[in-house]
Amino acid sequence: MALVEFRQVRKEFIDRNKQPFTAVAGSDFVIQDKEFVVFVGPSGCGKTTSLRMIAGLERQTSGDIIIGDRIVNDLHPKDRDIAMVFQDYALYPHMTIRENLSFGLRNLKKPKEYIEQKVREASAILGLEKMLERKPRELSGGQRQRVALGRAIVRDPQVFLFDEPLSNLDAKLRIQMRVELSELHKRLGATIVYVTHDQVEAMTLGERIVVMNQGVIQQIASPTELYANPKNMFVAGFIGSPPMNFINARVEQGRIVVDGGSFGLPENIAERLSAYSGKEVVLGIRPEDIYGEDFAPGVSTEHRLQAHIQVVEHLGSENLIYFHVGGRMVTAKVHPETKGYTGLAKEFILDLRKCHFFDPATQERITGK
Amino acid sequence: MQRTIAPKRRRAAGRFWREYGWAYLFILAPVLLFLVFTLYPVISALIMSFQQYNIMQSTWVGLDNYERLFKDDTFWKSVWNTVVFTVCTVPVNIILTFVLAHFIYQMKTKWQTFFKATMYLPAVASGVTISIVWLAIFDPTDVGLLNRFLGLFGLDPVIWLGQSKTALFSLILMNWLGSHGAGIILYLASMGGIPKSLYEAADIDHASGWTRFRAITWPLLKPTTLYLLVTGVITSFQVFISVYMMTQGGPNFATTTIAYLIYQTAFKFYEFGLASAQSFVLAFLIILVSVIQFKYFSSDVEY
Ligand SMILES: Nc1ncnc2c1ncn2[C@@H]1O[C@H](COP(=O)(O)OP(=O)(O)OP(=O)(O)O)[C@@H](O)[C@H]1O
Ligand SMILES: [Mg+2]
Numbered sequence: 001m002a003l004v005e006f007r008q009v010r011k012e013f014i015d016r017n018k019q020p021f022t023a024v025a026g027s028d029f030v031i032q033d034k035e036f037v038v039f040v041g042p043s044g045c046g047k048t049t050s051l052r053m054i055a056g057l058e059r060q061t062s063g064d065i066i067i068g069d070r071i072v073n074d075l076h077p078k079d080r081d082i083a084m085v086f087q088d089y090a091l092y093p094h095m096t097i098r099e100n101l102s103f104g105l106r107n108l109k110k111p112k113e114y115i116e117q118k119v120r121e122a123s124a125i126l127g128l129e130k131m132l133e134r135k136p137r138e139l140s141g142g143q144r145q146r147v148a149l150g151r152a153i154v155r156d157p158q159v160f161l162f163d164e165p166l167s168n169l170d171a172k173l174r175i176q177m178r179v180e181l182s183e184l185h186k187r188l189g190a191t192i193v194y195v196t197h198d199q200v201e202a203m204t205l206g207e208r209i210v211v212m213n214q215g216v217i218q219q220i221a222s223p224t225e226l227y228a229n230p231k232n233m234f235v236a237g238f239i240g241s242p243p244m245n246f247i248n249a250r251v252e253q254g255r256i257v258v259d260g261g262s263f264g265l266p267e268n269i270a271e272r273l274s275a276y277s278g279k280e281v282v283l284g285i286r287p288e289d290i291y292g293e294d295f296a297p298g299v300s301t302e303h304r305l306q307a308h309i310q311v312v313e314h315l316g317s318e319n320l321i322y323f324h325v326g327g328r329m330v331t332a333k334v335h336p337e338t339k340g341y342t343g344l345a346k347e348f349i350l351d352l353r354k355c356h357f358f359d360p361a362t363q364e365r366i367t368g369k
Numbered sequence: 370m371q372r373t374i375a376p377k378r379r380r381a382a383g384r385f386w387r388e389y390g391w392a393y394l395f396i397l398a399p400v401l402l403f404l405v406f407t408l409y410p411v412i413s414a415l416i417m418s419f420q421q422y423n424i425m426q427s428t429w430v431g432l433d434n435y436e437r438l439f440k441d442d443t444f445w446k447s448v449w450n451t452v453v454f455t456v457c458t459v460p461v462n463i464i465l466t467f468v469l470a471h472f473i474y475q476m477k478t479k480w481q482t483f484f485k486a487t488m489y490l491p492a493v494a495s496g497v498t499i500s501i502v503w504l505a506i507f508d509p510t511d512v513g514l515l516n517r518f519l520g521l522f523g524l525d526p527v528i529w530l531g532q533s534k535t536a537l538f539s540l541i542l543m544n545w546l547g548s549h550g551a552g553i554i555l556y557l558a559s560m561g562g563i564p565k566s567l568y569e570a571a572d573i574d575h576a577s578g579w580t581r582f583r584a585i586t587w588p589l590l591k592p593t594t595l596y597l598l599v600t601g602v603i604t605s606f607q608v609f610i611s612v613y614m615m616t617q618g619g620p621n622f623a624t625t626t627i628a629y630l631i632y633q634t635a636f637k638f639y640e641f642g643l644a645s646a647q648s649f650v651l652a653f654l655i656i657l658v659s660v661i662q663f664k665y666f667s668s669d670v671e672y
Contacts, residue, residue, distance in 0.1 A: 057569050078575040090566035094588040103584070104574035151574070 003191050004031040004054060004159055009063035011049050011215075023049045025215040026063070031159075031193060036185050038206030039195045041238070046215040047195040048087075051161050054193060055084050068158060083152035084161040088168070089144050091136040091151075097123075098132040101150050115154075122150040125184070142173045149181075153188065162194040166201065178204055199239050203227070211235050233363040236284050236356060242320065245290070245330045246358070247283040251276045258283065259326035261305040266352060272366055273357060281366065284356040287320070287331045292338035293347040303350045312340045323348075418645035427642075434646035444647065446622050447630040448654075450537060454626060455605040458544045463597050466549040467590075470556035485557065489550030500614035503543045504530075507615070530616050533623035540611055540624055552597050559593040560586070595666045599659055606655050627651045 011024040024046040031037045039047040052058040053065060056077035065072050072080050083104075091100050098119060105115045123129045126146040136144055145165060152160055165181075166174045182205060185192055196202055202209050203223045211218040211226065211234070219231040230236035236244045249258045251273050256263050265273065273281065291299055307323040307330070314336065321332045321340050332348060340346060357366045418434055420427040438444050473484045491499065506514040507529040516526035529539040563586065571581050609628040612618055618625035618633065625633075627647065635644035 055569075055573060057572070077569070077572045082573065084570070084573050086566045086570060088564065088566055090564065090570040092567060092570075092585065094591075095584075103571075103576075107575040107577070107580055151570075155574075 003033045003035075003068060004193065005029070005064075005066040006050075007064040007066070009050075009053060009060045009065060011046070011053060011058065012061045022215050024053070024060075027217055029210060029217065029220055031191065034189050034191055036192045036194065036205060036207045037210060038202040038208075039193070039210045039212060040197065040199055040202035040206075041212035041218075043197055044214075045212040047197070047212055048163055050212070051084075051163055051193060051195050054080075054159070055082055055161055056080050057084075081158045082161055083155045083157040083159075085148045085152050085163065085165045087164045089136075089148040089165075091144060091147055093136055096133050096135055097128060097139070097147050100136065100147055101132075101154055104151065104155050118154040119150075122153045125153065125187070126150050141169055142177065145169065145177060149184070153184075158191065160190050160192045162192065164196055165194075166196070167198075174201075181205060200241065203239065209239075211238060213238075229365075230284075230356065231365055233282065233284070233358045233365075236358070236365070240286060242287050242331045242333065244284045244286050244356075245328070247285070247328060247330060248326045248360075249281050249283040249357075251279060251281055253277070256281075256283065258305065260307055261303075263303040263350070263352060269352065269355075269357070276357075276359075276366065280360050282358040282360050284358055284365075285350055285352075286354065287333035289351040289354045290330070290332035290334070291349040291351070292321070292332070292334050292340060293349055295335045295338040296349045299349055299351050300353075301349050303352045305348045305350060307346065307348060309340050309342055309344045309346055311342060321346075414645045414648060417642055418649055420642045422641035422645075430642070434643045435650075437643060438646050438650065443622055443625065444627075444630065447625045447627045450622075450624060451606055451608070451626045451628075453537060454541060454544075454608060455602055457541045459598065459601040459605055461545055462547075462549060462601060463552070463594060465545065466552035466597065467556060467594075469549060470553045470560065473553065474557055474560045481557070485550070485554060488553050489548075491548035492550045496610035497614060499547070500611050503611075504615060507539055507543075531620060533621050536616050536620060536623045540608075540615065543611060543615075544605075544608075555593050555597065556590065559590050563589050591666070595662070598666065599662050602658055602662065603655055606651065606658070627654075 006027045006029050009024060009027045010022070012020040012022050015021050027050060039050060041047055049058060053060050056072065056075055067080055092103065095103065101119045101122060102115050105118060123132060126149060128143070128146055128150060131139060131143060136147065139147065148165065166177050169177060178201060194205060206223060208220060208222055209226055210220045213234050219226060219235045226235060226239050230239060233246065247258050249256050254265055254270050256265055293301065293304065305325065307325060310322045310324065313320040317336065319334050319336050319338060319340065321334055323330055358364065359366055419429060419431060421430045469488065473481055476484070508514065508516065509526065509528040509531055511517065511520060511526045513526065515529065519527065527535060530536050567585055568581060571585055576584065607628045608626050609632065612624055612626055612629045613632070616624040618629045628651070631644050631647045631651065634640045634647060
């Protein structure tokens, strides 16, 4: 069942010089019931704006927003049956945790026993039982975060909206809360729309991910699909860490020529690139699909590339080797036993079965269709 | 041994003065001002309050002044007037200030600036000037501004300041319509300090307009309200200029406030000892009321 739907939703802000500025440009998407959807993209790409339009805190300039089976364009936030967790938590500083949690239900004039039971349930799920009489300022960041979650949970809304809820936490707590959020999603069977600029968070939490850039949705897909088949160079470069390498290349008579090597193309790829014969393309390859020639188990060693190593970073479980190809920096994520030091001229092996080609003009992935 | 220690100590002292001497010199100026113009008068007034004071020669009379004071009906009348004046003005002023600030806060920045300036303007004018304007407003004949206004509704002119029934009320009215600029600016600043996301959270939490006010705005503005309350009460306990300018405490002591009574006792009847005693009672009252206010209102101030 579709739960949240955007139809050609646009949002323009009028800036100081009275110029319209497009924060969200014609978004179209459908979020299913019980789905965990993550909006991800660089700062200022319109994620928060999209979320706030779902919540009704911001009115879209044009287009329709549908929640459940209603068009909610002009519905007040309180009538949309949503709950939101704000980036700064927005806990009421003068109320105790219990009052914070029950505020929404009290406004709805729910019976006292019902409210008490809800608060008890939520605080049990989130481990807040011992803090109910405290004020927000007496809690740690992670605990406040959980109160903010609790305030949403007690309401049993159709949709949960999260705006970068983990960004104020330290790395360790963030990972812990990530796990807790995942579990919470399963336990509550809730629909969650989650905004983050952290692609790792997006990949670990999202069942589907909406990648945005400059107000435009780039791709909507599952994490594995995004990783394996990015639609364009932006998505390819944004998802994955370290990001995908882009190498300038040319297609010549069924071969692909790069600075430092040229490869015969596998049949399926050659077919895809048929329209680009004699033209420039961008070869995209992930760091983990590049191997040192001395340690490439199970990989066909036919696609070789000669380069001078710039820097080697030892991360323990793997090494990152940086080198230049055709003026672009390339990163290889290799096995720690791979030999390498600054200045060494080394042969690298590219696993071309896993590479992508992009049109340098449109930045779209070449699919050959 | 002795010989080696002594110069060392002297050197340490020298270094201390070189490093901190200037600091003490700078502190000295305000401390001296305080001693001469605050502490000394307070102490000498305290002493004076136990004396039958005379320029030439004062006699120690113990608690006589205080005894006279507590038996004096006029004094109690002035306490009553002061309390009535305070109770009628301070809460009303705070509400007025709050409402004005609330409306100004909703406006565009340009209008906000305009209203902040206009509302603050009366604070720049001296109390004397304002009182003179109000004398014209309260003019008892039918050419008086207020009376002319009443005339529009066919009402008879009122002798605003000249009869016991209306005199104190007139001063209160004048105070209501007086300067709220400082309070408005304080409120506006604190309103701006409440995070917007709290209201958005409240919107999502089904809060009505009234609930937003009751559950968020009001509690978060409480520190400002407390400040305005305490300073308002202190100022109001000392109300003097408008009484002096408009009614001279009359008619029949109907507007005699404590501060005005002190002035009268000292500079009309030259009873400096008694006036000092009255001052100390006033000071004690102010401290008492302030402490009570802090105790009852600050306990749940947050943020
Ligand atoms: N109230 C506003 N008035 C004018 N411009 C705004 C307003 N809110 C957002 N914008 C602009 O809209 C664009 C999108 O903002 P938005 O807050 O949605 O970004 P975001 O993707 O959430 O970024 P971040 O990761 O930094 O939170 C930004 O360029 C921002 O400057
Ligand atoms: Mg944001």
